[in-house]
Amino acid sequence: MKLLDYKKVALGLAAGAGALIATTGAAFAAAAPPDPLNSGDTAWMITSSALVLLMTIPGLALFYAGMVRKKNMLATAAQSFGATCIITVLWMIIGYSVAFTTNPDSHLNQFIGNFNYLMLGPMGLKAISPLAGTIPESVYMFFQMTFAIITPALIAGAIADRMKFSAFMWFMSLWLLFIYCPIAHWVWGGGWLGSMGALDYAGGTVVHLNAGTAGLVACLMLGKRVGYGSENMAPHNLLFALIGASLLWVGWFGFNAGSAVTAGYNAGMAAAATQIATAAAALGWMFSEWLIAKKPSVLGMISGAVAGLVAITPASGFVNPTGALIIGVAAGVVCYIASVWVKKWLGYDDALDTWGVHGVGGALGAMMTGMFASNAINSASHGWLIDGNFGQMWIQFIDVAAVFVYCGIGTFIILKIIDIVIGLRVSREVEVEGMDINLHGETIHG
Amino acid sequence: MKLITAIIKPFKLDEVREALSAIGVQGMTVTEVKGYGRQKGQTEIYRGAEYAVNFLPKIKIEIAVKSEMADAVVDAIASKAKTGQIGDGKIFVVTLDQALRIRTGESDGDAL
Numbered sequence: 001m002k003l004l005d006y007k008k009v010a011l012g013l014a015a016g017a018g019a020l021i022a023t024t025g026a027a028f029a030a031a032a033p034p035d036p037l038n039s040g041d042t043a044w045m046i047t048s049s050a051l052v053l054l055m056t057i058p059g060l061a062l063f064y065a066g067m068v069r070k071k072n073m074l075a076t077a078a079q080s081f082g083a084t085c086i087i088t089v090l091w092m093i094i095g096y097s098v099a100f101t102t103n104p105d106s107h108l109n110q111f112i113g114n115f116n117y118l119m120l121g122p123m124g125l126k127a128i129s130p131l132a133g134t135i136p137e138s139v140y141m142f143f144q145m146t147f148a149i150i151t152p153a154l155i156a157g158a159i160a161d162r163m164k165f166s167a168f169m170w171f172m173s174l175w176l177l178f179i180y181c182p183i184a185h186w187v188w189g190g191g192w193l194g195s196m197g198a199l200d201y202a203g204g205t206v207v208h209l210n211a212g213t214a215g216l217v218a219c220l221m222l223g224k225r226v227g228y229g230s231e232n233m234a235p236h237n238l239l240f241a242l243i244g245a246s247l248l249w250v251g252w253f254g255f256n257a258g259s260a261v262t263a264g265y266n267a268g269m270a271a272a273a274t275q276i277a278t279a280a281a282a283l284g285w286m287f288s289e290w291l292i293a294k295k296p297s298v299l300g301m302i303s304g305a306v307a308g309l310v311a312i313t314p315a316s317g318f319v320n321p322t323g324a325l326i327i328g329v330a331a332g333v334v335c336y337i338a339s340v341w342v343k344k345w346l347g348y349d350d351a352l353d354t355w356g357v358h359g360v361g362g363a364l365g366a367m368m369t370g371m372f373a374s375n376a377i378n379s380a381s382h383g384w385l386i387d388g389n390f391g392q393m394w395i396q397f398i399d400v401a402a403v404f405v406y407c408g409i410g411t412f413i414i415l416k417i418i419d420i421v422i423g424l425r426v427s428r429e430v431e432v433e434g435m436d437i438n439l440h441g442e443t444i445h446g
Numbered sequence: 447m448k449l450i451t452a453i454i455k456p457f458k459l460d461e462v463r464e465a466l467s468a469i470g471v472q473g474m475t476v477t478e479v480k481g482y483g484r485q486k487g488q489t490e491i492y493r494g495a496e497y498a499v500n501f502l503p504k505i506k507i508e509i510a511v512k513s514e515m516a517d518a519v520v521d522a523i524a525s526k527a528k529t530g531q532i533g534d535g536k537i538f539v540v541t542l543d544q545a546l547r548i549r550t551g552e553s554d555g556d557a558l
Contacts, residue, residue, distance in 0.1 A: 067492075232497045232499075233495065233497075234490055234492055234495075234497050235492055293491060295491070297491065297492070297493075299492055299493060300493070303493065339493055339494070340493050340494035341494065343494065344494050353493060
């Protein structure tokens with residue numbers, strides 16, 4: 001009996017207290033501006049950031065390391081890991097400021113952001129970026145950081161097996177600041193390409209065409225590996241590459257669906273489009289290879305998947321499932337031809353096909369975004385085939401051309417400077433003996 | 447004494463070992479090796495880069511026996527390791543000058 005009484009009293013008190021707090025809270029709410037923070041969006045965006053980080057470590061690290069010879073596996077993985085670390089710090093110090101703040105001079109803002117966000121000084125606990133109004137700026141900054149990390153890390157694929165670690169770290173740093181940050185600002189940070197109406201949902205041009213172009217320039221400048229074309233350079237462990245590619249696939253949902261910056265309809269459709277395009281591209285590459293080379297390789301099917309992921313990246317938030325399917329198939333077939341046949345004909349040593357998959361796939365995806373973008377899916381877009389806006393194709397082309405030209409020239413200059421000051425390529429002796437033992441003092445045993 | 451070295455296809459090892467056990471061979475040394483003779487390897491293709499794999503995995507067996515047993519051992523190995531396909535392997539017999547069992551100090555015939 002007494003126990004029941006206590007319960008009643010406790011409940012009564014709780015109800016009374018609750019009513020008091022609710023009314024008091026309402027009064028306070030009326031006095032202060034409502035918090036724009038959306039916890040669903042915030043939770044999703046923190047998750048997305050972690051997923052995109054997973055794409056680099058260990059996704060890209062394993063994908064690339066598995067494809068090189070045993071003597072270079074650690075050094076290859078070290079490039080992804082090292083890039084993650086240095087870019088994180090540089091992004092915090094100055095990168096975010098240059099890319100994602102608004103320059104007070106509206107003319108300059110077409111090309112570059114403000115410099116007042118150094119060390120993220122002005123970013124308080126409750127800061128919110130105008131570019132992402134329902135999540136903390138700390139989360140938006142972190143999300144964008146993970147994109148800034150993976151973009152230069154991708155370039156490592158083109159120059160695998162032959163670049164000095166010191167030169168690589170310098171390259172990552174300078175390329176981030178002078179190439180990635182401006183281009184990110186042009187398309188996403190309020191600059192001229194975004195203002196012009198270029199459609200790049202998650203970075204087909206900003207990330208993939210950008211990294212791919214840099215890769216092409218870098219592999220041409222560094223030259224072919226010793227023994228290229230005659231020596232056995234078979235992948236040491238394709239299972240690592242498969243694991244890496246799978247981590248890339250899963251992590252990519254943070255990349256594409258996270259680019260909605262909200263947790264809602266657009267994120268959902270972007271996720272669906274991503275899955276469909278990726279599988280379609282893997283099949284596209286697989287069947288092309290099966291037909292032409294007689295056997296469907298594991299390396300081929302995972303490469304096809306990555307090509308699909310790349311191509312759907314700019315389109316993911318703008319297309320419907322059918323558009324995604326077509327983009328996927330096209331990417332699988334085109335990137336297969338580019339990476340296997342065109343590379344063979346032209347003879348350049350893009351070791352892990354950064355240009356063939358990311359460069360070509362990114363450009364293809366950007367153009368096909370113009371073709372299949374649908375106003376019904378995303379009210380910010382008017383595409384060619386569904387909405388009848390052929391002008392979008394021209395805008396997409398300018399985006400592609402601008403990134404290609406700026407990145408190409410800029411990458412050349414940066415690499416030239418590094419080469420003059422400290423040299424880019426390892427010595428022949430180091431290259432033949434192996435990067436792991438010579439650059440890092442470590443080996444994979446067994 | 448004779449030292450018999452046999453290069454055989456890896457999947458034949460168990461059969462050969464059982465046959466040798468049956469005729470009284472009490473020990474052997476087995477190594478994983480690579481080699482080629484008339485059998486050619488496969489071609490691997492990685493994104494268009496073709497590599498002909500010239501060396502094939504084989505198993506090398508080394509057995510030291512008293513001279514009287516040598517012929518029986520060679521026959522046992524040859525009959526069990528044969529498949530009739532190219533790449534079955536080879537057997538070499540050389541004369542062994544000395545042998546010693548480390549634990550007991552027994553030498554030559556007593557060591558085998």
